[in-house]
Amino acid sequence: GWKMKDVMEEEIKVIRSMVGPQDHVICALSGGVDSTVAATLVHKAIGDRLHCVFVDNGLLRYKEQERVMETFERDLHLPVTCVDASVQFLSELKGVTDPEKKRKIIGKEFIVIFDAFANGLQKKFGRKPTYLVQGTLYPDVIESCPPPGSGRTHSHTIKSHHNVGGLPKDMKLKLIEPLKLLFKDEVRELGKILDVPVSFLKRHPFPGPGLAVRIPGDVTQGNALDILRQVDEIFIQAIKDAGIYDEIWQAFAVFLPVKTTGVQGDQRTHSNAVALRAVTSQDGMTADWYYFEHKFLDDVSRKICNSVRGVNRVCLDITSKPPSTIEWE
Numbered sequence: 001g002w003k004m005k006d007v008m009e010e011e012i013k014v015i016r017s018m019v020g021p022q023d024h025v026i027c028a029l030s031g032g033v034d035s036t037v038a039a040t041l042v043h044k045a046i047g048d049r050l051h052c053v054f055v056d057n058g059l060l061r062y063k064e065q066e067r068v069m070e071t072f073e074r075d076l077h078l079p080v081t082c083v084d085a086s087v088q089f090l091s092e093l094k095g096v097t098d099p100e101k102k103r104k105i106i107g108k109e110f111i112v113i114f115d116a117f118a119n120g121l122q123k124k125f126g127r128k129p130t131y132l133v134q135g136t137l138y139p140d141v142i143e144s145c146p147p148p149g150s151g152r153t154h155s156h157t158i159k160s161h162h163n164v165g166g167l168p169k170d171m172k173l174k175l176i177e178p179l180k181l182l183f184k185d186e187v188r189e190l191g192k193i194l195d196v197p198v199s200f201l202k203r204h205p206f207p208g209p210g211l212a213v214r215i216p217g218d219v220t221q222g223n224a225l226d227i228l229r230q231v232d233e234i235f236i237q238a239i240k241d242a243g244i245y246d247e248i249w250q251a252f253a254v255f256l257p258v259k260t261t262g263v264q265g266d267q268r269t270h271s272n273a274v275a276l277r278a279v280t281s282q283d284g285m286t287a288d289w290y291y292f293e294h295k296f297l298d299d300v301s302r303k304i305c306n307s308v309r310g311v312n313r314v315c316l317d318i319t320s321k322p323p324s325t326i327e328w329e
């Protein structure tokens with residue numbers, strides 16, 4: 001509406017007055033709604049002094065890199081460097097089974113890549129980038145530091161439970177957080193005004209550590225990543241075809257590191273099982289498992305076993321949050 005248009009124009013003014021003509025600004029895009037809308041807004045304000053990076057950590061969904069890069073480039077004309085660091089991430093993660101260790105390694109590797117990106121810009125332009133764009137929302141701000149009385153604007157720490165994790169301390173970047181007074185639905189509205197495709201704005205959230213939190217244990221075991229990508233794609237496509245994608249907060253597949261017996265064709269198989277999870281939620285803090293129709297589940301299960309090699313059993317996760325978390329790790 002008109003109000004969000006005013007918010008946009010005001011933000012653009014603020015960004016233009018803040019960022020000097022020599023300043024360069026960097027932004028890490030996750031493929032999610034918040035970082036994309038924030039970057040699009042900053043790009044509208046300062047053009048090609050914004051430099052975005054998208055990191056393929058080897059833990060992305062089926063065709064995720066191609067899909068988000070297409071949106072960034074074709075729909076939004078954002079200046080994005082795509083860094084394929086999958087080999088690097090996966091070799092660091094090999095043999096690691098502890099969930100917290102996995103998260104730490106992913107966070108640390110991300111910083112290495114981001115640092116190299118910033119250094120590359122420094123070489124190119126003869127000065128360090130000055131600002132960092134983050135898609136922090138208002139709920140993140142209140143969560144990290146309660147607002148003092150009247151004003152909604154105040155400083156705060158970067159949330160640790162965040163896609164971008166921490167950033168190198170010696171980088172000394174000043175933050176641009178154009179969404180920090182907005183709620184999620186307002187960000188979607190702003191995104192619409194900025195011509196971000198509606199299908200993109202409605203995407204389910206996806207965790208920073210990616211498929212790593214959906215493979216209990218070593219993410220490099222067997223064909224786990226490949227199996228998960230195929231199963232996830234079939235599940236999500238079926239959900240879209242059934243017209244229920246927008247009712248669901250998140251839906252995904254989990255690789256179960258267990259082999260069970262099956263019979264496929266006239267052969268006995270000893271293959272992996274997968275779990276399907278779908279929840280409804282307002283904010284991810286609590287969640288209810290989603291009631292699918294039996295026919296839907298039957299079709300999806302058959303399709304998965306028929307087309308994904310290495311899977312002979314499909315389970316459904318029927319726990320809410322609490323007592324479970326949404327992700328399995």
Ligand code: XMP
Pocket residue numbers: 103161162163205206207208209213250284285321324325326327328329
């Ligand atoms: P849980 O599993 O804690 O997840 O119930 C709540 C919401 O947060 C997402 N999530 C993450 N997002 N980095 C992220 O950016 C993470 O490490 C992470 N862990 C969980 C999860 O997908 C759900 O939307």
